[in-house]
Amino acid sequence: MMLLGRLKSQLVASTSPWRLLARNYKVTVVGAGGGIGQPLSLLIRQNAGIRELALHDINEMKGIATDLSHISKPGRVTTFVGESQLEAAVSGANVVVVAAGMPRLPGMERDQLMAANGGVAAKVASAVSVACPGTLLAFITNPINMIVPTAAEVLKANGVFNPRRLFGITTLDVVRAKKFIGTAMGKDPGNVDITVIGGHAGITILPLLSTCKPPYLGEAKEIEKLIHRIQEAGTEVVKAKAGNGSATLSMAYAGAQFVDSLLRAIGGQEGVVECAFVASELTEAPFFASSLELGRYGIKRYLEIPQMNELEMEALAKLLPILRKNAEEGIDFARKYLKQLEKTVPTALPEAQ
Ligand SMILES: NC(=O)C1=CN([C@@H]2O[C@H](COP(=O)(O)OP(=O)(O)OC[C@H]3O[C@@H](n4cnc5c(N)ncnc54)[C@H](O)[C@@H]3O)[C@@H](O)[C@H]2O)C=CC1
Numbered sequence: 293m294m295l296l297g298r299l300k301s302q303l304v305a306s307t308s309p310w311r312l313l314a315r316n317y318k319v320t321v322v323g324a325g326g327g328i329g330q331p332l333s334l335l336i337r338q339n340a341g342i343r344e345l346a347l348h349d350i351n352e353m354k355g356i357a358t359d360l361s362h363i364s365k366p367g368r369v370t371t372f373v374g375e376s377q378l379e380a381a382v383s384g385a386n387v388v389v390v391a392a393g394m395p396r397l398p399g400m401e402r403d404q405l406m407a408a409n410g411g412v413a414a415k416v417a418s419a420v421s422v423a424c425p426g427t428l429l430a431f432i433t434n435p436i437n438m439i440v441p442t443a444a445e446v447l448k449a450n451g452v453f454n455p456r457r458l459f460g461i462t463t464l465d466v467v468r469a470k471k472f473i474g475t476a477m478g479k480d481p482g483n484v485d486i487t488v489i490g491g492h493a494g495i496t497i498l499p500l501l502s503t504c505k506p507p508y509l510g511e512a513k514e515i516e517k518l519i520h521r522i523q524e525a526g527t528e529v530v531k532a533k534a535g536n537g538s539a540t541l542s543m544a545y546a547g548a549q550f551v552d553s554l555l556r557a558i559g560g561q562e563g564v565v566e567c568a569f570v571a572s573e574l575t576e577a578p579f580f581a582s583s584l585e586l587g588r589y590g591i592k593r594y595l596e597i598p599q600m601n602e603l604e605m606e607a608l609a610k611l612l613p614i615l616r617k618n619a620e621e622g623i624d625f626a627r628k629y630l631k632q633l634e635k636t637v638p639t640a641l642p643e644a645q
C-alpha cells in the first residue's frame with residue numbers, strides 16, 4: 293500500500309504542468325567568481341530544471357566551472373570572461389542575476405559604492421538590451437536603490453525596458469526579518485510571514501512588523517529594536533567581517549531563493565510571491581520594494597501595501613524622499629554613462645581613402 297502511494301505521488305509530481313515545463317532554463321550569474329557569486333552559483337546548480345548555468349566574471353572562471361560541473365545534476369556549466377564575452381554570457385538566458393561589483397568596507401554607506409558599481413550595472417543592462425532583452429534581470433549589486441534605476445534608464449535608452457522584468461533583490465531583508473522575529477518569538481523563522489517594503493539601505497528598509505504572521509506581540513521598545521536590527525543587519529556583517537567585505541553566504545541563500553521563485557513562476561507555478569525593488573507606481577517613489585506576484589513573464593501583479601500602523605506610515609513618509617533622490621541619482625548616472633558612450637563610439641565611419 294505504502295509503495296503504491298509513493299508511486300502515485302511520484303507520478304502526479306512528474307506529470308504536473310510545472311514539472312513538465314521546468315526543465316530547460318539558462319541562468320547567467322554575472323560576478324560568479326565573487327564572495328556571493330560562488331555560493332550563489334552552487335545553490336542555483338541544485339535546481340534540476342537548468343539546462344545551462346553560465347558563469348561570467350572579469351576574472352578567469354575555469355576552475356570554479358569545472359568544480360561545479362562535477363555535481364551530479366543535469367545541465368552544463370559554461371564560463372565567460374571579461375566585457376567582450378558579456379553578451380555571449382547572457383544570450384538566451386531566462387534569468388540573469390548580477391552579483392558583480394565592489395562590496396562595502398567598514399565605515400562606508402552603500403551609496404558610496406555607486407562610483408565603482410554604476411558602470412557594471414550599465415554594462416550588464418547594455419549587454420542584455422542587445423543579447424536577451426526578454427530576460428528577467430535581477431541585481432544584487434549595491435547600491436540597489438540607485439543600481440536598478442540606472443539599469444532601467446539604460447534599457448529605456450535602448451528601447452527594451454519592461455518594468456515587469458527588472459528587479460533589485462531585497463530577499464535578504466526578508467530572510468533577516470524572518471530570522472530575527474522568529475528568534476524573538478521562539479518560533480521557526482521559516483514559519484514567519486513578513487513583508488519588507490521600501491528600499492535596501494538603512495531606514496529605506498521598512499519591515500512591516502504590524503502585519504507579521506503569526507503576530508509579533510512585543511512591546512514598542514522591542515519592536516523598535518527589531519526594526520533597527522533588520523535595517524542595520526548589513527552593517528552588522530560588514531563590521532563583523534572587519535574589512536573582508538559584506539554578507540556573502542546569507543545573500544547567496546537569499547539570491548538563490550529569489551532565482552528559484554523566478555524559475556518556478558516562469559515554469560507556470562501559480563501564487564509565487566517575493567518582495568523585490570522594482571519600477572513601481574504604488575507610491576510617489578518611482579522605484580520601490582514591495583510584495584509581487586511573479587508569473588511566466590516576470591511581475592504578474594503588484595500586491596497592495598498592507599494596512600500599516602501609524603509608526604510604519606511615518607517611517608514610509610520619511611523614506612520616500614530618499615528613494616526619489618536615489619532614483620534621480622541612478623538615472624543621472626545612466627545618462628552620463630550613455631553620453632560618454634556616444635562620445636567614444638564614432639557616429640559615422642571614416643571615409644575610405
Ligand atoms: N542586495 C543585497 O542584499 C546585497 C548586495 N551585496 C552587493 O553584492 C555585490 C558583490 O558582493 P561580493 O560578492 O561580496 O563582492 P566580491 O568582490 O567578493 O565579488 C564581486 C565579483 O564581481 C566581479 N566583477 C567586478 N566587476 C565586474 C564586471 N564588470 N563584470 C563581471 N564581474 C565583475 C569581481 O571580479 C568579483 O568576482 C556588492 O556590490 C555588494 O554590496 C552584498 C550583500 C547583500
Ligand SMILES: O=C([O-])CC(=O)C(=O)O
Pocket residue numbers: 395396402434464525526527529530538539
Ligand atoms: O551591507 C552591505 O553592504 C551588503 C548588503 O547590502 C547587505 O548585507 O544587506
